[in-house]
Amino acid sequence: MRLVLLGLPGAGKGTQGGRISEKQGIPHISTGSMIRAVIASGSKLGSVVDSYISRGHLIPDDIAIVMLKERLRMDDCSTGWILDGFPRTVAQAKHLDATLMQEGIKLDYAFDIRISEEEAIRRIEQRRMCRECGEAYHLLYYPPTQQKVCDKCSGELYQRPDDNRQTALQRLGVHMKQTHPVVHYYAQSGRLISINGEREIELVFAGVDIAFSLLLDTGCAGEVR
Numbered sequence: 001m002r003l004v005l006l007g008l009p010g011a012g013k014g015t016q017g018g019r020i021s022e023k024q025g026i027p028h029i030s031t032g033s034m035i036r037a038v039i040a041s042g043s044k045l046g047s048v049v050d051s052y053i054s055r056g057h058l059i060p061d062d063i064a065i066v067m068l069k070e071r072l073r074m075d076d077c078s079t080g081w082i083l084d085g086f087p088r089t090v091a092q093a094k095h096l097d098a099t100l101m102q103e104g105i106k107l108d109y110a111f112d113i114r115i116s117e118e119e120a121i122r123r124i125e126q127r128r129m130c131r132e133c134g135e136a137y138h139l140l141y142y143p144p145t146q147q148k149v150c151d152k153c154s155g156e157l158y159q160r161p162d163d164n165r166q167t168a169l170q171r172l173g174v175h176m177k178q179t180h181p182v183v184h185y186y187a188q189s190g191r192l193i194s195i196n197g198e199r200e201i202e203l204v205f206a207g208v209d210i211a212f213s214l215l216l217d218t219g220c221a222g223e224v225r
């Protein structure tokens, strides 16, 4: 199955993407990991991507699509994939559909992990990251066993400087304007699966998992509680 994950910042896309990947054996492809990998590969495309990133610029859509196309052609993507962080605009979503059609494949579903804006702000404020492995924790929903220590690698946990209320409000404003319409784009083509994200991580994953299994069985879109 080929999926994209949607949701406000703080909705838990990265965490849920990682879990689906583990359970279903398909790769979880976040924009960040894809950018790091293409730059590390030393390819021509990698140096083009690096020239934008190192100047702090956004990667133009046409280059992002080429990068994605190369990634999705890799062997591990043959039975499906989960995209996280792309598309961020309706233009990108349309571009993605057109590109996949050229490749003879299609995006099956968009999973929208729904949380309110107020909840998104609370979560961003309570997020802690591992300096070593990048694992994300949440002080309430996914706390580390030991304060300030990563369960996975014993690295130090910290709060990113931009994980505060003011920056969160700005990010949410941009998200609602640019990215939220992507939800409607997928709903219009009957591919939107809406998941209640305002629960503990385990319960959200149970919802994701049920949706995934139902879709494999029936191929019908809809809402999962």
Ligand SMILES: [Zn+2]
Binding pocket: 130, 131, 132, 133, 134, 135, 150, 151, 152, 153, 154, 155
């Ligand atoms: Zn760690």
